[in-house]
Structure formats: structure tokens, C-alpha cells
Amino acid sequence: MNYYGTLGSNSELESPVHPGGKHILMSARRPSRDHLAQSDGTWHLSLERLKAAAKERLNSDFAVAMAALHDGWPDYEIQTWTVQAEEARQWMAAKADVKPVVPFLSNLHAQREAMGWEGTLEELVERVIQNTNAYTAATASLIGRRHVAERAIDAADDPSSIAWDFSLPTTTEG
Numbered sequence: 001m002n003y004y005g006t007l008g009s010n011s012e013l014e015s016p017v018h019p020g021g022k023h024i025l026m027s028a029r030r031p032s033r034d035h036l037a038q039s040d041g042t043w044h045l046s047l048e049r050l051k052a053a054a055k056e057r058l059n060s061d062f063a064v065a066m067a068a069l070h071d072g073w074p075d076y077e078i079q080t081w082t083v084q085a086e087e088a089r090q091w092m093a094a095k096a097d098v099k100p101v102v103p104f105l106s107n108l109h110a111q112r113e114a115m116g117w118e119g120t121l122e123e124l125v126e127r128v129i130q131n132t133n134a135y136t137a138a139t140a141s142l143i144g145r146r147h148v149a150e151r152a153i154d155a156a157d158d159p160s161s162i163a164w165d166f167s168l169p170t171t172t173e174g
Contacts (some may be wrong), residue, residue: 002014002018004023004026005023005024006023007024008036008037012090013027025040027042032049034049050160053156054159054160055150062145065166069139083104085129087104087105092126096115102125105124146166149164
């Protein structure tokens, strides 16, 4: 039994004899509906499927990079980051003589202090702001890179030629 395709389409005919017309003798059966017949008798993935596969790889790599920002932090603590950031911003925005109540950070500071941690609430707030700013910058950088790569994939004739890099510069604390 032979397989025949129509150039540039995913149509496939199975026949012991050439069906005539624009059909091309194919070297093998069509691997999937996403494959299109080529003039040399081979099947290649459609541009649409190649773009979808590239976006799947892009999003997988992006997810790994985002997850790396959370390495070393328990999920329950990560879930408090928005609360910490909001309280720290409120505290920093207030005048020195009228600081707002910041229940999470105040309790965190009190617990640390009770366990022998040295440092003021102001130092904790400043550290939260620094960490929030660093996390926001890293997240924005990764998201921006994903957007650029996704747009390049959409515009590409060969999505496999599009490269991306989610590595962030390492910082050292001094």
C-alpha cells in the first residue's frame, strides 16, 4: 500500500496505485494531522504547529525561570509577600510621627525579637522594600523577555530559529 499527499496540505490517500492529479507519492504515512506534504515526498509539521510547539517550549522555560525566583522559600511564606510589600509601602509613605499599623510586619518583628534577632522594625521594612523591588525587577525582566520571544515566534517563518534566554544576572550582597 502506498500513501499519497497533496503538496502543502495534510490530506492523505492510501492506495495501491497512483490516484492521479496533484497527488505526490509519500515516503511514509502522515505522522499527524499537523503534518503537511512536501514536494520531496516527506511530511513536515505545519507552521501553525511549529509555532505552537515553540510557544510551549517558551512557556515551559519561562515557568522554570519564574520558579527559580522562589527557590529556597516555602510556599506559605511566598504567599505573604504581597501583604509584606503593601505594609512596608504604607509604613515608608507615612510621616515619621504618624506611622500606620502594620500587623504582619509588627508581629514578624516581635517574633524575631523574642527569638533573639537584633534589628528594628524600620530595618525590617527597608529589607522588605529591597526584596520587593528586586523581585519586581526580576519578574518584569522575565515577563518582558517572554513577550518579545512570543512576538518573534508569531512573526517567524521558522519558529525553531527563535532563541530566548531567561537567565538573570546573579547579585552578591555586600
